[in-house]
Structures are given as structure tokens and as C-alpha cells.
Amino acid sequence: MPETARTAGGAAPAGGAAGAGDTAAKSTTGATIELENLTKRYPGSRDAAVDSVNMEIKAGELVVFVGPSGCGKSTTLKMINRLIEPSGGRIRIGGEDVTDMDPVKLRRKVGYAIQSSGLFPHMTVAQNIALVPRMVGWPKARTTARVEEMLDLVGLDPGEFQGRYPRQLSGGQQQRVGVARALAADPPVLLMDEPFGAVDPITRDHLQDELIRLQHELHKTIVFVTHDFDEAIKLGDRIAVLREHSHIAQFDTPEAILTNPADDFVSGFVGAGAALKRLNLSRVRDVEIRDYPTVTVDDPLQEIFGKLRSSGTNEILLLDKRRRPYKWLRRGDLMRAKGSLARAGTLVHDTVTRDGTLRDALEAVLTDNSGRVPVTGRRGEYTGVVDMETLMNSVHELLEADRLEAMEHQHELREARAHQTQFEQEGVDGGEAKA
Amino acid sequence: MNFWQYLSSRHEQLLTDAYQHASAVFQCMVVATVIGVLIGVVTYRSDWAGNLATTTTSAILTIPSLAMIGLLIPIVGLGVPPTVIALTLYGLLPIVRNSIVGLRGVDPSLVDAARGIGMSRAARLLRVELPLAWPPILTGIRIATQMLMGIAAIAAYASGPGLGNEIFRGISSLGSKNALNQVLAGTVGIIILALLFDAGYVLLGRLTIPRGIRA
Numbered sequence: 001m002p003e004t005a006r007t008a009g010g011a012a013p014a015g016g017a018a019g020a021g022d023t024a025a026k027s028t029t030g031a032t033i034e035l036e037n038l039t040k041r042y043p044g045s046r047d048a049a050v051d052s053v054n055m056e057i058k059a060g061e062l063v064v065f066v067g068p069s070g071c072g073k074s075t076t077l078k079m080i081n082r083l084i085e086p087s088g089g090r091i092r093i094g095g096e097d098v099t100d101m102d103p104v105k106l107r108r109k110v111g112y113a114i115q116s117s118g119l120f121p122h123m124t125v126a127q128n129i130a131l132v133p134r135m136v137g138w139p140k141a142r143t144t145a146r147v148e149e150m151l152d153l154v155g156l157d158p159g160e161f162q163g164r165y166p167r168q169l170s171g172g173q174q175q176r177v178g179v180a181r182a183l184a185a186d187p188p189v190l191l192m193d194e195p196f197g198a199v200d201p202i203t204r205d206h207l208q209d210e211l212i213r214l215q216h217e218l219h220k221t222i223v224f225v226t227h228d229f230d231e232a233i234k235l236g237d238r239i240a241v242l243r244e245h246s247h248i249a250q251f252d253t254p255e256a257i258l259t260n261p262a263d264d265f266v267s268g269f270v271g272a273g274a275a276l277k278r279l280n281l282s283r284v285r286d287v288e289i290r291d292y293p294t295v296t297v298d299d300p301l302q303e304i305f306g307k308l309r310s311s312g313t314n315e316i317l318l319l320d321k322r323r324r325p326y327k328w329l330r331r332g333d334l335m336r337a338k339g340s341l342a343r344a345g346t347l348v349h350d351t352v353t354r355d356g357t358l359r360d361a362l363e364a365v366l367t368d369n370s371g372r373v374p375v376t377g378r379r380g381e382y383t384g385v386v387d388m389e390t391l392m393n394s395v396h397e398l399l400e401a402d403r404l405e406a407m408e409h410q411h412e413l414r415e416a417r418a419h420q421t422q423f424e425q426e427g428v429d430g431g432e433a434k435a
Numbered sequence: 436m437n438f439w440q441y442l443s444s445r446h447e448q449l450l451t452d453a454y455q456h457a458s459a460v461f462q463c464m465v466v467a468t469v470i471g472v473l474i475g476v477v478t479y480r481s482d483w484a485g486n487l488a489t490t491t492t493s494a495i496l497t498i499p500s501l502a503m504i505g506l507l508i509p510i511v512g513l514g515v516p517p518t519v520i521a522l523t524l525y526g527l528l529p530i531v532r533n534s535i536v537g538l539r540g541v542d543p544s545l546v547d548a549a550r551g552i553g554m555s556r557a558a559r560l561l562r563v564e565l566p567l568a569w570p571p572i573l574t575g576i577r578i579a580t581q582m583l584m585g586i587a588a589i590a591a592y593a594s595g596p597g598l599g600n601e602i603f604r605g606i607s608s609l610g611s612k613n614a615l616n617q618v619l620a621g622t623v624g625i626i627i628l629a630l631l632f633d634a635g636y637v638l639l640g641r642l643t644i645p646r647g648i649r650a
Binding site: 083104109119123124166 | 544545547548549550551552553554555558563566567645646647648
């Protein structure tokens with residue numbers, strides 16, 4: 001067994017040199033996390049802080065715990081790496097029961113990132129990141145290579161940042177290093193406790209995007225705690241809305257929670273504008289992208305006139321030499337501009353890509369005079385348009401589909417719960433009969 | 436005989452005394468630091484133990500040094516032993532107090548982070564808590580050294596080593612022609628030693644406090 005470990009150790013730096021894409025494929029991907037009746041009771045208080053949480057988190061999934069302050073979401077998270085020892089229940093990671101294993105060993109296999117980064121101010125960035133690899137006994141060369149790789153991964157230039165101390169970094173950079181440190185020893189599981197709580201909104205937005213990108217590359221199992229529901233929607237594959245004592249009010253996809261909140265507590269937490277928030281979750285590629293009559297600046301004027309007349313629409317889209325949306329041309333525009341394309345029409349001031357959210361698209365449609373927005377491909381070239389009508393129809397369909405799915409899911413849950421209750425009652429009866 | 440003539444005629448004796456004085460203070464400081472930090476490490480996490488340690492060591496400090504040495508002589512005899520014991524005990528207070536304050540002052544979220552990434556209790560203490568508490572501890576050591584420089588002079592009363600001998604000789608022969616020179620030489624010598632030690636601590640601080648937490 002140690003033999004294999006050594007071989008793996010020798011292979012890794014080579015992978016690091018070969019490039020991030022390569023290592024992402026090689027790195028450990030997520031493991032499942034199962035919480036079974038997980039309970040925390042503090043001495044001297046009657047109610048449990050965390051009361052019998054049951055949860056199954058799939059490998060490679062990003063699950064967000066969201067809830068009001070004091071609901072026990074952080075306590076639940078900290079029981080997963082046993083920073084807080086559970087008073088009851090089991091924790092299994094990757095099928096292995098870790099409830100009784102040495103907590104120090106457990107924590108080296110579970111990445112941990114916290115609010116305001118938790119970097120050690122007396123160590124350089126490189127020393128901070130190297131901590132866990134050194135503790136688990138990686139050879140020096142491998143650790144050094146790994147530090148550079150991790151800095152690359154979180155978008156910081158290794159040459160510039162390695163030797164810096166945390167106080168020489170901005171809040172956002174510190175947070176990135178915090179994530180790099182948490183991932184340094186390539187743990188299958190990453191726990192994040194309100195990691196972006198202490199940075200300004202713009203930086204937070206960037207960090208969230210980065211995390212999504214990272215997760216796309218690494219496929220770790222991530223448990224993320226926040227009290228910001230919008231953050232939860234943006235990041236989570238599934239969201240667990242927790243109420244007091246860490247009772248799970250709803251554990252489902254963001255779509256389902258937005259369109260069909262399980263109860264008043266959840267809908268209160270979702271807040272106003274659920275339909276608008278829902279738009280953030282769908283991409284332009286999910287809706288119908290229509291064709292639209294276009295001409296290019298190289299076309300002869302005659303042809304442009306012809307298209308305008310025959311298109312049956314009020315305006316057509318003028319593309320530039322590289323087929324990027326350039327101007328909206330109306331019927332009278334060319335006349336008024338005396339046949340000069342340079343002066344005619346109104347500039348296209350907003351486009352969306354197929355990866356853009358429907359919310360972006362709606363924003364663009366609302367601000368554009370023509371009530372539609374061109375959709376562009378990878379190099380900015382025209383691929384179609386989305387208009388108000390399409391958006392409305394698609395959103396209605398989406399919401400309807402969500403609602404049906406969520407209702408079905410809830411129905412299943414209710415059945416399962418009924419089944420469990422019945423089972424438990426029978427269990428109690430059995431126990432009493434024996435006694 | 437003026438002061439300078441006195442110095443040049445007695446410089447050998449004075450240098451020996453100064454060396455012994457410095458050496459006694461230095462050795463006692465090393466012992467006091469080790470014991471003081473240990474007491475700090477053992478007690479900082481519990482409220483009552485930390486307070487007990489601070490109160491006890493400050494109680495020791497209120498005993499007049501002459502009385503302390505006087506009390507020690509019947510137990511351990513004359514010479515070096517009472518000097519070392521007294522100096523070490525007096526040196527404890529600033530070190531114990533600053534160790535406790537320093538260790539308690541470490542940001543709890545950093546300790547949490549250290550636990551979270553899988554540091555053992557010992558690693559946490561040695562690699563996170565003590566390095567972060569080191570600047571206040573070093574300040575405690577500095578204060579203790581300044582104090583011991585003066586207190587060490589009293590050690591001559593118990594026939595201990597150091598510049599105190601010079602001062603006591605002068606005091607006991609007040610009125611003679613060299614009395615004032617002797618007291619002056621002893622006192623100035625102690626001040627110079629104290630300044631030299633302080634410079635040493637500044638240098639030590641530059642060398643041992645990581646750049647990331649240097650003020």
C-alpha cells in the first residue's frame with residue numbers, strides 16, 4: 001500500500017507541469033456524504049442545537065445549507081469534519097463511517113474554508129497552501145509544484161503571490177488563497193462555512209463565478225453554508241433550507257424551491273421575486289432562439305432594400321463584416337440617411353450569449369427599443385434573436401414544469417414520510433411487546 | 436581620584452562584575468521564559484487557572500526583593516542559589532501574564548481554521564498559536580529583563596555575583612573617598628547592560644517575528 005502511494009506521489013508533479021486541464025482529470029473527485037440522525041445537544045440546554053438531521057449528498061454535488069442565523073447550519077457543517085463532535089448519529093463519507101475515526105486524520109481529507117479566509121498571518125501564501133500537503137507527508141518537490149498549481153487554479157499568478165503575506169492581499173485574494181489551501185491536498189470533500197460573507201458584493205460575485213468554474217473542473221462534493229438565499233440559488237445543485245434545530249424545511253433543487261416552496265417558512269425565506277430569481281437559473285440556450293432577417297454591411301443596397309420589403313417585419317438586423325450584430329435598420333432609415341449605411345439605423349447596444357441567463361436576456365429585451373435581443377456565438381457572431389414573446393412563453397412553460405415536478409417530488413416525500421412513521425410506530429410497538 | 440581614574444584603575448574588577456551580572460540575568464531569564472511560557476500554555480485556556488497564575492506571580496512581585504533574598508538565605512544558603520531563585524521568580528510575572536494575554540488574543544477563527552485543516556493539538560500550539568503570541572511574549576521578556584537588571588543588584592546582599600557588589604561596597608563605606616565612585620560605577624554599569632540587552636531584544640524581534648505580523 002505505501003508503495004502505491006509513493007508512485008502516485010511521483011506522478012503528480014509531472015501532471016502539474018502538464019497543465020491544469022490535465023490534473024483536473026487526475027484529481028480526486030467527490031465522495032458521497034451521508035448524515036444519519038445527526039444530533040448535537042449542548043450540555044445544559046434542553047433542546048438540541050441540531051436535531052436528528054438525515055441527508056444524503058451525492059458525489060460531486062454542491063449542496064448549500066441556507067437558513068436564518070442560529071438555525072444550526074454551521075453546527076451541522078462543522079459536525080461533518082467533527083470540529084464539533086456530534087452527540088448522536090452517524091456520518092459517512094464515501095461510504096466509510098467517519099464518526100469514530102481520528103478527527104485530525106479525518107480533517108486532512110476534508111477541505112475546510114471559512115469566512116474571512118482563516119489564513120495564518122505569520123505564514124506566506126505558499127506556506128499556508130502547503131500546510132496540509134506537508135502534514136500528510138508529501139515530498140517537498142510535489143508540494144511546491146502543487147502550491148503553484150493551486151494558485152493557478154484560483155486565478156492568482158504564482159510568481160507574484162507565493163511569497164506574499166496574507167495582509168498584503170485584498171479580501172478577495174485572501175479568500176481565493178483560502179480555497180486553494182482547502183483544496184491543496186486534493187480532498188474529495190470541501191466544506192465552506194460562509195466563505196464569501198466578509199467580502200464586498202462585487203468581489204463576492206466574482207468569487208461565486210470562480211467557484212462555479214472550479215467545481216466544473218474538479219467535481220468535488222461541496223457543502224456550502226450561507227444565509228444569503230440568492231447565493232444559494234446561484235451556487236447550489238441542491239439547496240437545503242434549514243429552520244431552527246437544523247430541521248430541514250426543504251431539500252431540493254433551486255428550481256423546485258423557487259417555484260414550489262414546501263411551506264410558509266421556505267417561501268418567506270425565498271422572499272419576493274421568486275419568478276425573477278428563477279430566470280437566473282435558466283440559460284438562453286434553454287429557450288427558443290428565433291431566426292431573424294439579416295443583412296451584412298457588404299451586401300449591395302438593392303438587396304438590403306429588397307430584404308426590408310420582403311421580410312414582413314418593421315426592421316432587419318445589419319451585421320458587420322465578421323457577422324456580428326451591428327445595427328437595427330428600419331424601413332425609413334436608409335431613405336433618411338440618403339442611402340449611407342454608416343449613418344442609418346440604431347446601434348445594437350446589447351447582445352447575449354447562449355450561456356447567458358434569461359435574466360440577462362430579459363434585461364436586454366426591456367432596454368432595447370426593438371424589444372428583442374440578438375444572440376451571439378463564441379466569437380460574437382449572430383446566431384438568432386430572443387424576443388419578449390418567446391421569453392414570456394418560455395418562462396411560463398418553465399414555471400409550470402417546475403411546479404409539476406416539485407409537486408410530484410413532494411408527493412413522493414410525503415409517502416416516504418408516512419411509510420417511515422408507520423415503520424417507527426411498529427418498531428416502538430415491537431419494543432414494548434418485548435419489554 | 437575622580438570617576439574616570441577610578442574606572443581605569445578598577446576596570447578589570449568592574450568588567451568581571453558586569454559580566455557576572457549579565458550572565459546571571461541572562462540565565463535566569465532563560466529559565467523564567469521557559470517556565471513562564473509553560474505556565475502560560477498550560478493555563479491560558481481556562482479562566483480560573485490563567486487568573487490564578489497571574490495573581491500568584493504578581494503576588495511574588497510584591498515581596499520586596501531584599502526580603503525575598505533574606506528569606507531564601509536560611510533555606511538555600513548564600514551566594515548563587517538565592518540569587519538565581521529570586522531572579523527567576525521575579526522574572527515570571529511579565530512573561531506569564533503576556534503569554535496568557537498573547538495566547539488568548541489569537542483570533543479564534545484562526546484556531547478554528549487550524550483545527551479544520553487537520554492540525555493536531557501540538558501542531559496548533561507550535562505552528563499557529565505560539566508564533567502569533569510571540570510578539571507580546573517577547574515584550575514580556577523585555578520588561579522582565581529590565582526589572583531583573585535592577586533586582587540583580589540586591590543579590591550582592593546574599594554574596595551573589597554582579598555589579599551589586601560594587602554598590603553595596605560603596606554604601607557600606609559611605610564617607611570614604613571612593614564610596615560615591617563605587618555606587619556610581621555599579622549603577623551606570625547596570626544601566627548600560629540594560630540598554631545593551633534591550634538592543635539585543637530589538638534585534639531578536641527583527642529576526643524572530645515573521646514579516647506578516649510585524650507591526
